[in-house]
Amino acid sequence: MTSTMPTKDFKVAIVGGGMCGLLCAYGLGRRGIQVDVFESAPQFGEVGAGVGLGPNAVRALTRMGVFEAVLKQSESPSAIFRAFRFVSGMNPHEIIYDYPALDTDKGLGIHRAAFLDAILNIIDRKVAHLNKRFVSVEESTSKRLILHFSDGTTHEADIIVGADGIKSTVRDFVTEEGEKPLKFSRTFAYRGLIPTDVARRAGVQSDLTLRPHCFVGKYKHIITFPIHLGRTINVVAFSTDHQTTFPDELPHPWVQAVTNEELMNDFQGWGSDVVSLLSCMHTPSRWSIHGLSPLSSYVRGKVVLIGDSAHAMLPHLGAGVGQGFEDTLLLCELLGHPETELSNIAEVLRTYSDIRAPRATMVLQGSANAGKVYESYAPDGYSFEEMQEKLDSIWHPVWHHNLDDDLNAAVISLQKRGVFAQPSIS
Numbered sequence: 052m053t054s055t056m057p058t059k060d061f062k063v064a065i066v067g068g069g070m071c072g073l074l075c076a077y078g079l080g081r082r083g084i085q086v087d088v089f090e091s092a093p094q095f096g097e098v099g100a101g102v103g104l105g106p107n108a109v110r111a112l113t114r115m116g117v118f119e120a121v122l123k124q125s126e127s128p129s130a131i132f133r134a135f136r137f138v139s140g141m142n143p144h145e146i147i148y149d150y151p152a153l154d155t156d157k158g159l160g161i162h163r164a165a166f167l168d169a170i171l172n173i174i175d176r177k178v179a180h181l182n183k184r185f186v187s188v189e190e191s192t193s194k195r196l197i198l199h200f201s202d203g204t205t206h207e208a209d210i211i212v213g214a215d216g217i218k219s220t221v222r223d224f225v226t227e228e229g230e231k232p233l234k235f236s237r238t239f240a241y242r243g244l245i246p247t248d249v250a251r252r253a254g255v256q257s258d259l260t261l262r263p264h265c266f267v268g269k270y271k272h273i274i275t276f277p278i279h280l281g282r283t284i285n286v287v288a289f290s291t292d293h294q295t296t297f298p299d300e301l302p303h304p305w306v307q308a309v310t311n312e313e314l315m316n317d318f319q320g321w322g323s324d325v326v327s328l329l330s331c332m333h334t335p336s337r338w339s340i341h342g343l344s345p346l347s348s349y350v351r352g353k354v355v356l357i358g359d360s361a362h363a364m365l366p367h368l369g370a371g372v373g374q375g376f377e378d379t380l381l382l383c384e385l386l387g388h389p390e391t392e393l394s395n396i397a398e399v400l401r402t403y404s405d406i407r408a409p410r411a412t413m414v415l416q417g418s419a420n421a422g423k424v425y426e427s428y429a430p431d432g433y434s435f436e437e438m439q440e441k442l443d444s445i446w447h448p449v450w451h452h453n454l455d456d457d458l459n460a461a462v463i464s465l466q467k468r469g470v471f472a473q474p475s476i477s
């Protein structure tokens with residue numbers, strides 16, 4: 052990306068260089084907006100795991116102008132159908148429901164590091180700063196925002212975008228004092244990547260290379276999806292202690308290396324494909340799955356949240372990062388709008404939050420509900436037919452959302468409130 056003259060009278064600082072932060076840096080830079088991104092880690096990168104991008108995520112990336120770059124890095128020749136097959140976790144692994152495929156429902160499975168590489172290849176690297184852990188913000192006498200980092204350095208900007216993930220520090224400057232939205236879901240997830248030929252040799256009969264699978268059962272479920280053109284199977288095995296209340300966050304670390312024996316004990320008595328597959332995860336990592344209670348707003352003044360810092364959700368619809376991409380798209384479109392300028396920034400950011408928060412909350416709640424459905428398959432839970440009924444259309448509201456509507460609604464709202472000029476009637 053080549054640098055151009057700034058198009059706006061404001062500067063943006065993004066905290067967090069994960070999938071949403073880097074995408075946002077690209078989206079703003081492309082619109083000629085001055086932007087810097089500050090990442091706490093010594094390098095950009097994600098732990099070795101895949102991520103599934105739904106059709107709405109693919110559409111958002113396409114509108115951001117990055118989908119081709121992401122696709123290239125993914126090794127997939129094109130966006131592919133990725134609707135789930137739901138299978139009983141017990142022998143004989145009967146198929147419960149094949150989620151219907153529409154021609155428009157194209158998604159992508161990609162390694163997270165590959166996604167970041169795709170964006171890093173097209174971003175102006177001068178804007179990306181590593182080893183910068185944001186700790187606090189204060190307002191200067193000239194009403195600019197001063198970011199403080201743990202190494203004692205500071206940076207001045209007009210807008211802060213918190214893209215610092217589920218454990219966000221920026222969020223503390225947006226939520227009410229004492230508010231504790233971060234909760235432990237009582238679910239643990241064992242994650243691993245398994246070469247497909249290893250899984251086959253271990254005796255896995257189901258063909259997991261063509262589409263994502265969800266093995267359902269009581270209080271547990273296993274998600275698989277193919278990456279690396281089907282050469283690798285991304286596996287996440289969930290185990291939940293179903294209680295009605297959710298405690299506050301667990302002490303760190305949330306991710307721990309565990310033994311295969313521990314994993315196998317947790318899934319004792321499950322069907323042969325599940326047991327064979329999990330036996331291939333020699334060094335699984337065990338994640339304590341946290342999520343946020345819905346926030347009423349993603350903005351305070353000129354500090355705004357995107358991605359998991361705003362709405363970290365349970366991963367059961369594979370929709371978290373897609374919601375982050377929708378945030379990023381709308382934020383970039385609004386900040387890049389010809390009528391947006393320093394003087395109306397707070398109103399523009401408020402409008403972003405008014406549009407995005409209800410939709411992301413709907414997806415967050417749908418994700419929690421989906422987990423309950425997957426883990427309620429007999430005995431004494433849902434019957435085969437009840438499962439089919441519950442799974443029918445479960446992704447519909449996530450995938451089929453018109454992104455144009457978000458921008459249009461935001462602009463109309465800003466026009467009605469006199470922030471943007473009324474359209475001329477000619």
Ligand SMILES: Cc1cc2nc3c(=O)[nH]c(=O)nc-3n(C[C@H](O)[C@H](O)[C@H](O)COP(=O)(O)OP(=O)(O)OC[C@H]3O[C@@H](n4cnc5c(N)ncnc54)[C@H](O)[C@@H]3O)c2cc1C
Pocket residue numbers: 066067068069070071072089090091092101102103104105183184185186214215216217218219220221240242287338340357358359360366368369370371372373374375
């Ligand atoms: C088990 C599991 C499976 C999932 N599967 C899917 C899936 O299939 N599909 C999907 O859409 N979503 C999935 N998700 C959710 C998805 O991973 C998140 O929604 C996504 O990673 C959020 O991206 P982000 O950029 O907002 O945050 P992150 O990816 O968390 O990035 C935040 C960045 O901010 C940095 N940072 C943190 N604090 C600071 C600080 N103080 N200063 C500077 N930098 C900081 C971090 O180092 C990190 O690089 C899954 C989540 C889990 C746990």
